[in-house]
Amino acid sequence: MELENKYILAVDDEEDIREIIAETLETTGYRCQTAADGSEAIEIINRDAEQIAAVICDLKMPQVSGDQVVQFIASNHPIIPVIILTGFAQLDMALDHIRLGAFDYLTKPFKVKELLLTLRRALEYRQLKEEQAKYHEFLEAKIKEVTAELNNSVIQSVGALIMAIEEKDVYTRGHSHRVALYSSLLARTMNLTQDEKKDLEYAALLHDVGKIGISEYILNKPGKLDNVEYEIIKSHPSKGVKILEPMSFLQHLLPTIEAHHERFDGRGYPNGLAGEQIPPLARIIAVCDSYDAMTSERSYRQPLAREAALTEIKKCAGSQFDPEVVKAFVMTYDEILATIP
Ligand SMILES: [Fe+2]
Known part of the structure; x- marks a missing residue:
């Protein structure tokens, strides 16, 4: 999969972690935008939803927390996969979030390799979902087209029958x-x-x-x-x-x-x-x-x-x-x- 220009949003209240993620992603070929809390993240998503390929999001943040971000994305932009960052003690919560629609979670401290692998899987999953949706759309349009053609030919046949009677x-x-x-x-x-x-x-x-x-x-x-x-x-x-x-x-x-x-x-x-x-x-x-x-x-x-x-x-x-x-x-x-x- 082509990574270049894939836009990833990383949300964490700890500056060090934000920097590590941004540096890792950018050296790998991604574009990365960071946000220091949930409300900033939601603001960025509202602005850039069309471009954001995936979101990496800390769970525990002051004010607007990670679970609100997960919920916001699940209800407004379900196509965007979210990877949750969580402490070991919050593992149960992380699982709850997966049920809510998050793609996967990473426990802190995470390994760079692990982060990149999970992100790649998330992006592949998204691509698959998009292809499925496109195929579904194509099938629906095709069914509609064939049904309309079929209905039209039935009506034309009945019309021809009426014409024959009128004739x-x-x-x-x-x-x-x-x-x-x-x-x-x-x-x-x-x-x-x-x-x-x-x-x-x-x-x-x-x-x-x-x-x-x-x-x-x-x-x-x-x-x-x-x-x-x-x-x-x-x-x-x-x-x-x-x-x-x-x-x-x-x-x-x-x-x-x-x-x-x-x-x-x-x-x-x-x-x-x-x-x-x-x-x-x-x-x-x-x-x-x-x-x-x-x-x-x-x-x-x-x-x-x-x-x-x-x-x-x-x-x-x-x-x-x-x-x-x-x-x-x-x-x-x-x-x-x-x-x-
Ligand atoms: Fe009549």
């Missing part, structure tokens, strides 16, 4: 993708966090997944649905939850998916939630979903003109929709229009 019907073609696109534009206007943006994108893409469980006859029926058929259509948010439930990484999105047809005034379905009871991301999807539905052609009606659909959205602020989301929708409207061919 069969000219009137719903591309609906979920457009809702996801409008939602992501709104997310930017509403300053959502990165995590919320990702969740919103996924939830918007998957919001109608429950339609997989509804018969095509009802989904594509031209003309008005009868009461029974309407009740079946209304079951698609809960059916979506059932379909996605086995995917543990989507658990936190289920309440949003279930609530995308709730109304701000409590008159929506399936649970009649109102206002703040409705998950915030569901309130965003609701607006984008309705806008896309209104501006798309249906088997039983022509699409509403874009401006008329916007007027309708504004009119429903506070009744069907969260007024804050409507405000954001209006602010984002030009960007939304730009995405429509």
Whole structure:
């Protein structure tokens, strides 16, 4: 191990010992800083923690003693190894300090060779800990990356399934993708966090997944649905939850998916939630979903003109929709229009 420039802090109230340690370390190739008591040591550590490679610390000092220094390092800079210097009579205490986090101890009077050997072991131990931490960090990042890739590909597959279902019907073609696109534009206007943006994108893409469980006859029926058929259509948010439930990484999105047809005034379905009871991301999807539905052609009606659909959205602020989301929708409207061919 390269010793040059390794910065060691030596703390002892006896000047002779400080000098011996400093001289020994410097002739061996270390850089050494000394402190005459615990409070001076803590001050130096606070200033130089990033550079200090190890601390050699006397246990018995007036005022701020060695055990306070050991505790301070253990709680604030646990990576710095501490070697305790102790009299033979304090051996029990030294062992207690090792339990507290000190690396090792030396009994006074110690041999220079012994000091250098213990210090070298301490530095090697520190290096090992740093490498372990780095490796751990690398592994965690890798696991996160692979999991995200995996989750994303599952969502893309489910998204593809939804698209395939929408494809069969000219009137719903591309609906979920457009809702996801409008939602992501709104997310930017509403300053959502990165995590919320990702969740919103996924939830918007998957919001109608429950339609997989509804018969095509009802989904594509031209003309008005009868009461029974309407009740079946209304079951698609809960059916979506059932379909996605086995995917543990989507658990936190289920309440949003279930609530995308709730109304701000409590008159929506399936649970009649109102206002703040409705998950915030569901309130965003609701607006984008309705806008896309209104501006798309249906088997039983022509699409509403874009401006008329916007007027309708504004009119429903506070009744069907969260007024804050409507405000954001209006602010984002030009960007939304730009995405429509
Ligand atoms: Fe829906």
